[in-house]
Amino acid sequence: MVYKIWHSRVFKAAGIFFCAALPFFLAGCATAPKMPEETISSPPANSGNAALDWSASGFGQKPAVKTNQPVVTHPNRPPAVLPKPAPVLTWTSLKRWTAEQKIDSPHFLSGTPLTTYAVSSIKGTMILAIGSLEAAWNGVEINLGFEPQLIDDQIFLHELDLEKNLEPLLCGPPLTFGTNRVIVIDPGHGGMNSGTHSVLDGRLEKEFTLDWAERLKPLLETNGWTVFLTRTSDTYVTNASRVVFAGAHHADLFISLHFNSAAPDQTAAGLETYCFTPTGMPSTVTRGYADPWTEKLSSNDFDAQNLQLAMKLQGALLHAIGMEDRGVRHVRYIEVLRGQKCPAVLIEGGYLSNPAEAEKIESAAYRQKLAEAVAAALK
Ligand SMILES: [Zn+2]
Numbered sequence: 001m002v003y004k005i006w007h008s009r010v011f012k013a014a015g016i017f018f019c020a021a022l023p024f025f026l027a028g029c030a031t032a033p034k035m036p037e038e039t040i041s042s043p044p045a046n047s048g049n050a051a052l053d054w055s056a057s058g059f060g061q062k063p064a065v066k067t068n069q070p071v072v073t074h075p076n077r078p079p080a081v082l083p084k085p086a087p088v089l090t091w092t093s094l095k096r097w098t099a100e101q102k103i104d105s106p107h108f109l110s111g112t113p114l115t116t117y118a119v120s121s122i123k124g125t126m127i128l129a130i131g132s133l134e135a136a137w138n139g140v141e142i143n144l145g146f147e148p149q150l151i152d153d154q155i156f157l158h159e160l161d162l163e164k165n166l167e168p169l170l171c172g173p174p175l176t177f178g179t180n181r182v183i184v185i186d187p188g189h190g191g192m193n194s195g196t197h198s199v200l201d202g203r204l205e206k207e208f209t210l211d212w213a214e215r216l217k218p219l220l221e222t223n224g225w226t227v228f229l230t231r232t233s234d235t236y237v238t239n240a241s242r243v244v245f246a247g248a249h250h251a252d253l254f255i256s257l258h259f260n261s262a263a264p265d266q267t268a269a270g271l272e273t274y275c276f277t278p279t280g281m282p283s284t285v286t287r288g289y290a291d292p293w294t295e296k297l298s299s300n301d302f303d304a305q306n307l308q309l310a311m312k313l314q315g316a317l318l319h320a321i322g323m324e325d326r327g328v329r330h331v332r333y334i335e336v337l338r339g340q341k342c343p344a345v346l347i348e349g350g351y352l353s354n355p356a357e358a359e360k361i362e363s364a365a366y367r368q369k370l371a372e373a374v375a376a377a378l379k
Helices: 002-020 094-101 159-170 205-222 239-248 298-321 355-361 364-377
Strands: 054-057 088-093 107-110 116-121 124-129 134-137 140-143 149-151 154-158 182-187 226-229 253-260 271-276 325-331 344-351
Touching: 088 094, 088 149, 088 159, 094 116, 094 154, 094 159, 116 159, 124 159, 140 298, 154 159, 159 298, 182 205, 182 239, 205 226, 205 253, 205 364, 239 253, 271 298, 298 325, 298 344, 298 364, 344 355, 344 364, 355 364
Parallel strands: 140 325, 182 226, 182 253, 253 344, 271 325
Antiparallel strands: 054 088, 088 154, 107 116, 116 124, 124 134, 134 140, 149 154, 271 344
8 A cells, every 4th residue: 555655664764764863862761650740741831731641532533443454364263252342542642651751752753744753762763653553663663552643732642552562662671581481483374274375386374384483493492492383294283272382381482473465466565473452452453353452361461572572573574584564563363362371473474475475485595584583583
C-alpha cells in the first residue's frame, strides 16, 4: 500500500536522523515514583486541564485493525468469543509522561503530512505520528494499540501504549534470559499440517521452518543455551501441545519460526514478528478471529519482555538480511503465543508467495542467515 510504504520511509528517515542525533538527546529513565501533580508543566493558556490525564468512555473509537492482511496460513483455532466491553480510554500527555520518567520532553519533528514527534532516552528513539498506529523504535516499526492524539497542540498517548509499548523500550529494565538459559524453538507446522507453499515450485513451509530451526540449534548451544525443538522431523504437533512442551521443559524463551503467504498476491514482502497483545489493548492483526480485549492470560505476565524480545529479533533480522520491515505486531489469535509461561514470539521470515522472497527462502544460505541473526540477537 502506497501510504504505508511512504509513511514507513518517513518514520525510518526520521529514525535515522534521531539515532544520529541521539547523543544530543540522551537522558536516563526514572525509576522513582511518579512526580506529584504540582510539578507537572502548566497547560497552554487556552487549554483548561490539557496537561492532566483525562479519561472518557468512548473518546475516539477502537482503531480500525489493518484490513490488508494476508490470508490465514496458520491452523490456529480462534479463542473463545468473550463479550467485548466498552473501552475506557485514558490518555496522558507525552510531555507529562517524559517528565515523570525523567527523560527529555518529546521533540516536534514535522507537521506535514503527519504531525510527528520523537521521544528519546539513553536506549533509543521512538518516533510517533498523530493519528497513526505505526511508530518506529530505533528505525524498526512497532504498532501501537491506539492512535496518538493531538490535544491543544500536545501529543497525548493512551496509557496502555505508554505502559506496554513505550516504557519497556525507553525506560524498562533490559531483557534478561533467566539463569537456566533454556530455549524452545518451534519449527512451524509439520506432518499433515504443511503450512503454506512456495509460489515457485510448491515446496512446503514445514520443510523450511524445520531447516531454520536445525540451523539455529547448534548456534544457540554454542552460546550457552540448552535448546529443545518442538519437532525434529516431519511430524504433526498440535499448537496447544507446543505450548505445553515449552512449559514442561521450563523454557526461558519460546520462539516460533514460520514463513508467510499472501497468495494469490505475489507482491507482499518482508519480515514481521508477533507477540501477545497486552490486556485492554486491541490487536494489530485479528484476521477475523475474536480479539477479547479483557482477556488476561499467563502470556500477559511477560508483556514487556515479549515486546523487547520481538523488537530485538526483528531488528537483528532486518539488519542481517535487509528485507522490508513489516513491523512488530500484537496478536491474540496465534495459538502458540497463548498461555505461554515465558516470553514468546513468532517470526515470519519472508513470503513464500512472493517469487523473489521464495527464491531466497529456498536457499540454504538465506536460512543460515536467518538462524545466525536470531542467535546473534540472543547472545
Ligand atoms: Zn506458518
